[in-house]
Amino acid sequence: MELxxxxxxxxxxxxxxxxxxxxxxxxxxxxVSVHIKKLEEEFGVILFDRIKRPIQLTAAGEAxxxxxxxxxxxxxxxxxxxxxxxxxxxxxxxxxxxIIPDLLVKPVAQFRKTHPSTPLSIRSGHRNEVLQMVRDxxxxxxxxxxxxxSSDLDFRSLLPYERVLITPLGHPLLSKPVKSxxxxxxxPLVLMEKSSYTRxxxxxAFRRNSLDYEIVMELQHMDSIKQYVALGMGISxxxxxxxxxxxxxxxxxxxxxxxxxxxxxxxxxxxGRPLSKSVxxxxxxLERIFRE
Numbered sequence: 001m002e003l004x005x006x007x008x009x010x011x012x013x014x015x016x017x018x019x020x021x022x023x024x025x026x027x028x029x030x031x032v033s034v035h036i037k038k039l040e041e042e043f044g045v046i047l048f049d050r051i052k053r054p055i056q057l058t059a060a061g062e063a064x065x066x067x068x069x070x071x072x073x074x075x076x077x078x079x080x081x082x083x084x085x086x087x088x089x090x091x092x093x094x095x096x097x098x099i100i101p102d103l104l105v106k107p108v109a110q111f112r113k114t115h116p117s118t119p120l121s122i123r124s125g126h127r128n129e130v131l132q133m134v135r136d137x138x139x140x141x142x143x144x145x146x147x148x149x150s151s152d153l154d155f156r157s158l159l160p161y162e163r164v165l166i167t168p169l170g171h172p173l174l175s176k177p178v179k180s181x182x183x184x185x186x187x188p189l190v191l192m193e194k195s196s197y198t199r200x201x202x203x204x205a206f207r208r209n210s211l212d213y214e215i216v217m218e219l220q221h222m223d224s225i226k227q228y229v230a231l232g233m234g235i236s237x238x239x240x241x242x243x244x245x246x247x248x249x250x251x252x253x254x255x256x257x258x259x260x261x262x263x264x265x266x267x268x269x270x271x272g273r274p275l276s277k278s279v280x281x282x283x284x285x286l287e288r289i290f291r292e
Contacts, residue, residue: 001042003075008035009047010072013065015136016054024137039064069152073272089276090119094130094139096197098222102242103143103265107285114285118278127197134268140279142268143286145197145239154269156283158290161263163198164243165254166229166236173235174252181205181259185213188234190225193218201260202237226251241265 011021012032022029040047047061057065091111095104100122111120123130123139130142134153145161165184167173173183185206191199199218206213216234219225222242229236230250237260243253267286269275 001039005035005039006068006072008032009039010065010069012036013057013061016056070272076274089278090121091278091282092121092123092139094123094125094133094142096127096130096144097124097220098192098239098242099143100124101223107289110285110289111282115278115281126195128195131268134270137270137273140275143265144268145263145265147264147266148268152271154271155266157264157266158286159265161265162240163237163256163260164240165256166226166238167252168230168232169250169252171235171252174254178254178256178259181209182211184235184237185211188214188216190217190228190234190236191215192225193220198238
């Protein structure tokens with residue numbers, strides 16, 4: 001068994017694709033296939049179910065990936081970390097749609113000011129999509145709501161993530177504290193699109209309480225949601241960080257921390273992956289801004 005064989009297997013397991021693993025490792029697809037075949041012969045087991053698409057790990061494959069992925073990442077970090085840590089390089093971030101305009105503007109502006117020659121790119125997606133981008137090494141770090149407990153990811157908290165009820169001014173729910181999810185479900189809802197983090201939390205609560213509810217609009221951005229709530233299309237539940245001082249002219253806000261516990265926003269990196277000096281510089285800016 002050789003390190004290069006384990007490296008090919010771990011990348012194919014992570015990406016569910018031999019061809020993508022070959023591209024990522026910058027070697028030929030037949031080479032990756034040979035590496036995996038030699039491991040299967042050595043262990044006497046089948047590591048991938050190749051009939052399904054994308055390919056899936058067998059039980060034996062899952063066990064080997066669980067044991068070998070941290071080892072391969074750690075060895076790669078040991079072999080290349082000292083060199084990479086001294087290098088400048090591009091920074092690629094990922095974040096959900098509602099975080100990019102409300103949370104990243106200040107740290108990105110600071111990074112552009114202090115490191116003007118470093119390329120910086122940002123990708124958007126739902127929380128789970130951002131986490132997968134980190135796992136697939138498509139981005140260096142993801143900024144996500146919700147503390148992640150996955151063993152293959154490192155999560156560092158930055159600030160609280162609180163959800164609030166957002167209504168038009170004068171709405172009946174503003175007259176007293178909201179005591180139950182049933183009170184929210186009784187009104188038309190304007191929410192982020194399906195699979196967004198807060199919507200998933202809210203709909204899970206509705207299902208647990210066997211509540212019927214109506215979503216009259218689903219949108220990608222909280223700014224759009226606030227506009228339609230202000231027009232009287234419905235009410236919404238969203239992160240407090242998406243609200244600005246000027247929103248109080250058109251919107252009412254009610255605390256929901258007794259119904260939806262305050263979570264954390266943080267940044268996520270792939271455990272054991274060596275990061276460039278540029279990425280560490282961005283992490284430093286994030287922590288300085290949000291921990292002041």
